[in-house]
Amino acid sequence: MNFDLSEEQLLIQTTAREFAKKELAANAEALDQGKGRETFLANLSSLAELGFMGLNVDPNYGGTGAGTVAFSLAITELARACASTAVTVSVTNMVAEVIQSVASEEQKQTYLPKICGGEYPAAGFCLTEPGAGSDPSSMRTSAVKDGDEWVLNGSKAYITSGEYAGVFVVWAVTDKEAKRGKGISCFLVERETPGLEVGPAEEKMGQKGSATNPVYFDNCRIPASALMGELNRGYQVALGELAGGRIGVGSLALGIGLAAMDYAKDYAKEREQFGQPIANFQALQWMLADRYTELEAARLLIMQAAALKEAGRDFAPQASMGKLYATEAANRACYDGVQILGGHGYNREYPLERFARDVRITSIYEGTSEIQRMIISRGLLAS
Incomplete structure (x- = not known):
């Protein structure tokens, strides 16, 4: 089993990470305060120019054609800086994919270039x-x-x-x-x-x-x-696209959880109590170890679902597993991040309280955790 990413996947991951750090991170706090909408829309336009609005769409329709794994990698990196931008990109990609999947040739030619190229800021x-x-x-x-x-x-x-x-x-x-x-x-x-x-x-x-x-x-x-x-026959289309959307939400949650843990880890190495960095205390060390382990497991589940989808195989059960595990793990990571920062974690001066609020919805939209458990168990019992 090869876990190495292709050159194209690595390029997309790196591009997303650099853009997120340079353009998205600075505006995330403003968006949380009801500001920064013009910058937000400008960033969406830039992401379209970079090819992020049609990552799994055929280049003949203006897409990138990079596949589902690349899509997941990109959403995770964007979410580490700004969950609001990441979910907009994720849903827009989902709409583009459903059009590519079932629309007529005329419909594809009409709408996909506008979505992928940024003429439409987003799609619903x-x-x-x-x-x-x-x-x-x-x-x-x-x-x-x-x-x-x-x-x-x-x-x-x-x-x-x-x-x-x-x-x-x-x-x-x-x-x-x-x-x-x-x-x-x-x-x-x-x-x-x-x-x-x-x-x-x-x-x-x-x-x-x-x-x-x-x-x-x-x-x-x-x-x-x-x-x-x-x-x-539209209901069957919806169910199929929701399965793909769960890869996006799981990837988004993973990005938020990693951002929370990375910030908490750096804070723990600098914050001193009882004459030493709090990172020296076993309670915090184990907290970090558990959360990073869970997030890595989440990443592997999501990558499995993405790879199956990219290969044209049945991926719905794995997408539900990945979405369930990643969103629950990310919620734990964000709340433990708040705990590691103590009173600072509850303060808006630090990003952990925003991460904790941003991550909460991931275990609700695109199918709640309870719905994912129903889907998973139904498949298990039917086999």
Whole structure:
């Protein structure tokens, strides 16, 4: 088994790390305070120019074509500096991948270059609804055929980059008589389409630079050509893309956890109590050892899932395992980081309290830890 990265993967990892340190880290605190949005958008544009908005998209459509492993490496490095930027890049890549996977050739040619090239600052994945979160099959947003158009009505909730997205992939019920999850289709809807309204950003605990908005559809008319993939087969598309998205969230959590541990480790070597650095105390040494070990295990789980996906093999169980373990391990790392800093860890003057708030959502979005355990156990019991 070869754990070495290719030259291209190493280049992408290094480029992401350097860009994150130079451009993202300085703006992360400002974003957390509700500032720095212009810099945030400028950074997204720069990341598109560097090829980070279509890492697993064919170069014929403006993507990088570097694969899922490279995508995971990039998201981890970006998240070490700014989780808000990392999640925006991750979801935009996810939207680009679903378009590449199931869209028509005309749709690919129309939208992928705009996403990958940065003409659209981001793209939106409209699946979750106020009453359909962990169970998206219970969605109520509908699409009714009217001549050569579809008419969308309903609402979506917690849509990452809602106010920045140039295009949305939207799931809606197209056959109300079908069995649950069988009559759902997906559509491509442009941001400026009449009848589509993006609501005010949610006031969140963390990742505040990433806009999370409700999206409303009120007799929103879209052309028949906006249907993406097969009619009434959209739910299967959503499930497949969520599995891929879990690699992104696991990678993001890993980056935050590593940032927290690295800061806590350096602090422990400098902070003195009882006449010596607190790094000399076994309690802290074991805390660091346990958390770094868990984060390394998380990295390997995520890399396994990414490598399987890149090879075209079934990767969903490994993606759930990686997402579950990485997000839980990263939460522990951030809270232990706060503990190592003591009172300073609770103070906004230090980044640990931001890391602790930013990491919390990773065990919730793209499928909660409880949902991941259901997916994993279902697979185990079926074998």
